[in-house]
Amino acid sequence: MSRNRFVALLAAVLAGTSWGQTLQDVMKARNLTQQDLLAAAKTYVPTGKRDDFIVFSSGGQSGQVIVYGVPSMRILKYLAVFTPEPWQGYGFDEESKKVLAEGSMNGKQITWGDTHHPAISETDGKYDGQFLFINDKANPRMAVIDLRDFETKQIVVNPVYKSEHGGAFVTPNSEYVMEAAQYAAPLESGYVPLDEFNDKYRGGLTYWKFDRGSGRIKPDESFSFELPPYSQDLSDSGKGPSMGWGFTNSFCSERYVGGIELGRPPFEAGCSAKDTDFLHITNWQKGAELVKAGKAKKINGHNVIPIDLAVKEGALFLVPEPKSPHGADVTPDGKFIIVSGKLDTHTMVYSFEKIQKAIADKKFEGKDPYGIPIIAMKDALQAQVELGLGPLHTQFDKKPCWAYTSLYVDSQVARWDYCQGKVLDKLSVHYNIGHLLTMEGDSVDPKGRYLIALNKLAIDRFNPVGPLHPQNHQLIDISGDKMQLLYDMPLPLGEPHYAVAISASTLKPGVRYKVGTNSRTDQKHPGAVRAGEEKIVRNPGKVEVFGTLIRSHITPEIIEVEKGDEVTINLTNLERAQDETHGFTVSGLNVHASIEPGKTVSVKFKAEKEGVYPYYCTEFCSALHLEMMGYFLVKPKGYVAKAGAAKAVEYTKADYEKQFKTNQDTQKVIDGVVAWITSTNFKDFPDAVALVEDATDQLKAAEEPKKKMEEAAKKEDWQNATLWAGQWWQYQVKAADIGLRAKTYLEQKGAKPTKK
Numbered sequence: 147m148s149r150n151r152f153v154a155l156l157a158a159v160l161a162g163t164s165w166g167q168t169l170q171d172v173m174k175a176r177n178l179t180q181q182d183l184l185a186a187a188k189t190y191v192p193t194g195k196r197d198d199f200i201v202f203s204s205g206g207q208s209g210q211v212i213v214y215g216v217p218s219m220r221i222l223k224y225l226a227v228f229t230p231e232p233w234q235g236y237g238f239d240e241e242s243k244k245v246l247a248e249g250s251m252n253g254k255q256i257t258w259g260d261t262h263h264p265a266i267s268e269t270d271g272k273y274d275g276q277f278l279f280i281n282d283k284a285n286p287r288m289a290v291i292d293l294r295d296f297e298t299k300q301i302v303v304n305p306v307y308k309s310e311h312g313g314a315f316v317t318p319n320s321e322y323v324m325e326a327a328q329y330a331a332p333l334e335s336g337y338v339p340l341d342e343f344n345d346k347y348r349g350g351l352t353y354w355k356f357d358r359g360s361g362r363i364k365p366d367e368s369f370s371f372e373l374p375p376y377s378q379d380l381s382d383s384g385k386g387p388s389m390g391w392g393f394t395n396s397f398c399s400e401r402y403v404g405g406i407e408l409g410r411p412p413f414e415a416g417c418s419a420k421d422t423d424f425l426h427i428t429n430w431q432k433g434a435e436l437v438k439a440g441k442a443k444k445i446n447g448h449n450v451i452p453i454d455l456a457v458k459e460g461a462l463f464l465v466p467e468p469k470s471p472h473g474a475d476v477t478p479d480g481k482f483i484i485v486s487g488k489l490d491t492h493t494m495v496y497s498f499e500k501i502q503k504a505i506a507d508k509k510f511e512g513k514d515p516y517g518i519p520i521i522a523m524k525d526a527l528q529a530q531v532e533l534g535l536g537p538l539h540t541q542f543d544k545k546p547c548w549a550y551t552s553l554y555v556d557s558q559v560a561r562w563d564y565c566q567g568k569v570l571d572k573l574s575v576h577y578n579i580g581h582l583l584t585m586e587g588d589s590v591d592p593k594g595r596y597l598i599a600l601n602k603l604a605i606d607r608f609n610p611v612g613p614l615h616p617q618n619h620q621l622i623d624i625s626g627d628k629m630q631l632l633y634d635m636p637l638p639l640g641e642p643h644y645a646v647a648i649s650a651s652t653l654k655p656g657v658r659y660k661v662g663t664n665s666r667t668d669q670k671h672p673g674a675v676r677a678g679e680e681k682i683v684r685n686p687g688k689v690e691v692f693g694t695l696i697r698s699h700i701t702p703e704i705i706e707v708e709k710g711d712e713v714t715i716n717l718t719n720l721e722r723a724q725d726e727t728h729g730f731t732v733s734g735l736n737v738h739a740s741i742e743p744g745k746t747v748s749v750k751f752k753a754e755k756e757g758v759y760p761y762y763c764t765e766f767c768s769a770l771h772l773e774m775m776g777y778f779l780v781k782p783k784g785y786v787a788k789a790g791a792a793k794a795v796e797y798t799k800a801d802y803e804k805q806f807k808t809n810q811d812t813q814k815v816i817d818g819v820v821a822w823i824t825s826t827n828f829k830d831f832p833d834a835v836a837l838v839e840d841a842t843d844q845l846k847a848a849e850e851p852k853k854k855m856e857e858a859a860k861k862e863d864w865q866n867a868t869l870w871a872g873q874w875w876q877y878q879v880k881a882a883d884i885g886l887r888a889k890t891y892l893e894q895k896g897a898k899p900t901k902k
């Protein structure tokens with residue numbers, strides 16, 4: 147570009163003439179301040195660009211996980227975990243039904259969950275982006291999500307808890323996933339009266355063994371520490387110097403059993419009477435050794451380390467913590483554990499070194515009623531900092547010693563220095579913040595830059611949508627001396643508790659499966675077939691379909707069964723192109739599947755009622771998507787077909803010739819696009835190469851109908867010649883569509899002509 151032209155263009159941009167407006171015009175029209183514009187510029191991700199961080203947020207009572215980008219706060223996906231989710235076919239196809247069924251409790255399928263704390267798998271204490279774990283507080287369960295495809299692979303039910311809360315938190319190499327009980331209950335199943343609360347009710351802390359190779363939790367190698375019937379709350383794993391240890395706070399160490407209807411004070415009074423509760427300190431490496439040595443006892447088939455054994459082996463200690471604590475967060479260097487009391491204005495910084503010293507010196511202030519040694523608060527405390535009202539959770543900055551704590555009652559975020567024990571800055575949020583997160587802020591390597599406040603109330607922040615308000619996640623810039631509130635994001639799904647954010651570049655998800663994969667087991671699906679192998683297998687009382695999907699038809703297109711047959715339809719998506727998902731449903735039978743490229747899925751149902759049931763692809767996958775359909779017919783038992791199929795429109799030689807001419811014209815367009823693409827450096831753009839491959843596939847697929855057309859035309863069978871010519875044209879249209887997409891892509895990315 148000549149210098150003059152460049153300057154002219156720059157001047158035009160600065161003057162805003164390209165859109166006929168200036169920034170000043172927009173500010174005035176929309177009543178925006180300079181600060182608003184700055185905030186907008188800090189969060190806005192221009193069209194076509196991507197976010198730097200990806201957040202995995204609990205979806206609360208939706209039983210799902212919410213995935214969004216930072217700084218744009220654009221929602222990318224809801225991950226189906228504990229709750230059926232129709233778009234993804236979760237709970238509507240056979241493979242995902244099996245995952246959900248693993249989460250059954252008391253002989254009942256549980257179709258929801260209360261997700262609280264997601265955790266990303268770690269290597270050396272850093273997020274590795276391979277797996278995500280999340281707990282269900284309502285029904286004590288843990289789920290494993292594989293971040294190669296963002297699908298839930300496993301749900302395990304805690305065999306000894308009746309409720310939980312303090313999970314998921316991972317140890318520094320994801321050796322274990324921590325899950326602490328919440329409301330005490332007998333570890334065994336069955337009735338135990340509340341009179342026996344102190345003796346028979348128990349809390350606990352489970353260490354679920356995670357096997358990275360298979361990407362699954364191994365229940366047999368997992369174990370739990372039996373804990374007193376205090377309400378264990380949140381946990382965190384030690385790291386660095388505190389590697390091998392876990393920290394779990396608790397409330398209601400009063401062991402109050404309630405009874406407001408009996409004239410007794412309610413739980414809220416009885417569970418907050420004392421001035422302190424207990425931080426539980428457990429050694430999981432010792433725990434694992436005890437299990438290996440066969441010293442654990444089995445309760446409901448699960449390894450449990452009894453309190454007396456853990457005490458004897460030096461694997462369990464208590465430290466008093468401030469009133470009604472919530473949250474236990476280990477600093478990135480692994481040296482300190484930060485605990486806040488909801489009803490105390492102080493946040494406590496415990497020193498792991500001091501705790502270890504007290505243990506080594508056997509310096510305890512006494513024992514709790516269950517014989518667990520108690521380390522005096524003063525012997526464990528490094529600092530005590532007054533942050534504000536209702537301190538809850540803490541996250542960390544890239545800057546050493548900097549921490550952020552949510553102040554629930556004050557509706558503020560406090561930035562403070564835990565080494566010097568002083569408050570640095572405070573920012574108001576809207577309203578009543580629960581958790582907060584910083585980028586990779588609970589790993590050994592926090593990334594700083596942004597903080598998100600996960601507020602419990604939104605009140606007046608958004609357009610009203612009835613008495614149930616959206617949740618409010620607020621994005622805060624923490625890169626400067628003062629924290630700056632940038633953006634309010636309404637979340638219309640459940641009450642998110644905790645969330646974690648990972649650098650986007652660490653995630654390496656795939657775009658397709660190996661053809662014929664059962665995505666829930668990562669194994670080859672027994673129902674998978676390749677193109678041309680589609681079949682319907684009939685056995686007495688059973689019909690099994692082995693079908694395929696590819697733009698824009700489902701094979702087979704007619705499935706006829708007898709009333710009473712049990713029907714299984716296996717479908718493989720033969721596409722190689724990215725984002726070419728097909729959906730599948732049969733009207734009125736409550737089945738649905740999402741079949742991404744390469745995936746094989748099955749749906750199963752009983753043909754209970756005679757009738758005609760259209761089926762179709764539920765994703766708008768191509769121009770002929772509406773035609774991607776078929777008929778499922780249930781005939782009466784013993785029905786004998788009358789001769790002859792219904793005839794559609796009849797075609798003549800003229801029809802054939804017209805279609806043939808269209809095909810020739812279309813081919814010219816395709817050739818033109820191909821010539822343009824191949825004259826550029828398209829090979830430097832992997833996404834364009836993938837599109838070109840897909841277009842080539844489509845043209846290859848066109849060869850067979852073309853041959854069939856020629857054969858029919860030779861026999862002067864104008865009916866079939868016209869229809870096959872039409873099918874050839876369908877493939878041409880798809881190839882042209884993809885080719886044009888590639889051309890547009892290359893133009894926008896600035897592909898250059900290659901010199902001949």
Ligand code: CUK
Pocket residue numbers: 262263311380472538539580581643644
């Ligand atoms: S909890 Cu909800 S604000 Cu489940 Cu981590 Cu603290």
Ligand code: CUA
Pocket residue numbers: 697698727728729763764765766767768771772774
């Ligand atoms: Cu496939 Cu629509």
